[in-house]
Amino acid sequence: MAKKTVDALGAAELRGKRALVRVDFNVPLDESAQITDDTRIRAALPTIRQLIDGGARVILVSHLGRPKGFDDQLRLSPVAKRLGELLSKPVAKVDDVIGPEVEEAVKKLQDGDVLLLENVRFYPEEEKNNPEFAQKLASLADLYVNDAFGTAHRAHASTEGVARYLRPAVAGLLLQKELEYLGKALESPERPVLAIMGGAKVSDKIQLIQNMLTKVDSIVIGGAMAYTFLKAQGIATGASRCETSTTKKDGTTIDLLKLALDLLAEAKERGVTFLLPVDHRTNDKFADSDTPNVTPDANIPEGQMALDIGPKTEALYVAEVKKARTVIWNGPMGVFELPGFSHGTFAVAQALAESDNLSIVGGGDSASAAEKAGIVDQLSHVSTGGGASLEFLEGKILPGVAALDEA
Numbered sequence: 001m002a003k004k005t006v007d008a009l010g011a012a013e014l015r016g017k018r019a020l021v022r023v024d025f026n027v028p029l030d031e032s033a034q035i036t037d038d039t040r041i042r043a044a045l046p047t048i049r050q051l052i053d054g055g056a057r058v059i060l061v062s063h064l065g066r067p068k069g070f071d072d073q074l075r076l077s078p079v080a081k082r083l084g085e086l087l088s089k090p091v092a093k094v095d096d097v098i099g100p101e102v103e104e105a106v107k108k109l110q111d112g113d114v115l116l117l118e119n120v121r122f123y124p125e126e127e128k129n130n131p132e133f134a135q136k137l138a139s140l141a142d143l144y145v146n147d148a149f150g151t152a153h154r155a156h157a158s159t160e161g162v163a164r165y166l167r168p169a170v171a172g173l174l175l176q177k178e179l180e181y182l183g184k185a186l187e188s189p190e191r192p193v194l195a196i197m198g199g200a201k202v203s204d205k206i207q208l209i210q211n212m213l214t215k216v217d218s219i220v221i222g223g224a225m226a227y228t229f230l231k232a233q234g235i236a237t238g239a240s241r242c243e244t245s246t247t248k249k250d251g252t253t254i255d256l257l258k259l260a261l262d263l264l265a266e267a268k269e270r271g272v273t274f275l276l277p278v279d280h281r282t283n284d285k286f287a288d289s290d291t292p293n294v295t296p297d298a299n300i301p302e303g304q305m306a307l308d309i310g311p312k313t314e315a316l317y318v319a320e321v322k323k324a325r326t327v328i329w330n331g332p333m334g335v336f337e338l339p340g341f342s343h344g345t346f347a348v349a350q351a352l353a354e355s356d357n358l359s360i361v362g363g364g365d366s367a368s369a370a371e372k373a374g375i376v377d378q379l380s381h382v383s384t385g386g387g388a389s390l391e392f393l394e395g396k397i398l399p400g401v402a403a404l405d406e407a
Ligand SMILES: Nc1ncnc2c1ncn2[C@@H]1O[C@H](COP(=O)(O)OP(=O)(O)OP(=O)(O)O)[C@@H](O)[C@H]1O
Pocket: 150, 198, 199, 200, 201, 202, 222, 223, 224, 241, 306, 307, 308, 330, 331, 332, 333, 334, 335, 336, 337, 362, 363, 364, 365, 366, 367, 384, 385, 386, 387, 388
């Protein structure tokens, strides 16, 4: 990687210096805001430990979820607690991101101390990449480290803007490791290459499929994204979560149903196998069930919500995984957090574990699903980035990486 990393910082650049470290602590939470998977926190430990050992004063900044303003459910306090346990040392936490309370807490830091700021997305300025906000963040520290691979595809104030005002701006060890691994693995992948896409961030990820069609031999779709493709073809989607349009930052609207049809046509033209669910597991509400309904075909009855792929789809997707030599997976096949609707996700995970293909699973919830399925050791790589790994594998330049100092 041609970017400077924390390894390049000598003792004089670290001891006593305030390091603003962007991490991706966007971890899955349950209904009572308890962390259900701490993979992303553990993944940031090497960089944090290296900075502590070097005598830096570590100021961590992260987002959690997609809040609209301050939201008590999405505070980072449980993360500070978990991080403290993992580091075996206290982690101070402030309830703001900028302002007097934060400045006071930063002033109190001693060499080797760790402070976690509040959820940076409580400020809309973060996602707008507002220069004044970025400047205020930058003013808290003497150097910037970006270790948030999972958020490196976002040009936000704490991932991109801040590096304009704070130098040195270097990559953390996780960011470096992810870029090196993914870069090498996909230089000339063994074919056939399969992309498995699912999850809930439909409007974000459906827009990545076009580029992906030029890189892969087959795509299988599960999760909520599947219903956009089915609806576009006139198949009933019942009460399932189904995104049909999205508004871009510039205010223009994208018709996702039209996009879905265009993608299906392009896949056909390019000879890319494109598989969609042929049956589903459903419920009449967003809740678990010991006995989910199974639809006889791809249509979802009125009032029913598809929460997982069905058994016939599962078999199709498992067969596709077994045929592939390289598999990239982002997004669970269903609401795997509910045991009755975890079958499709775990079946695909099991197939990956049993195959000897190169397998890369990426994303906060996808990594958590792999962990829950007990297959992490049988995968080639578990990336902390979902959207980020997809965009990187497509050959896009990640803004959070581009902003850093050259090596
Ligand atoms: N059929 C469905 N209906 C509603 N939600 C679904 C469905 N299938 C999957 N999901 C939800 O999708 C979520 C995960 O999607 P997401 O796109 O965030 O994946 P990810 O692996 O976390 O990737 P990233 O790191 O990019 O966020 C899970 O919480 C899961 O419950």
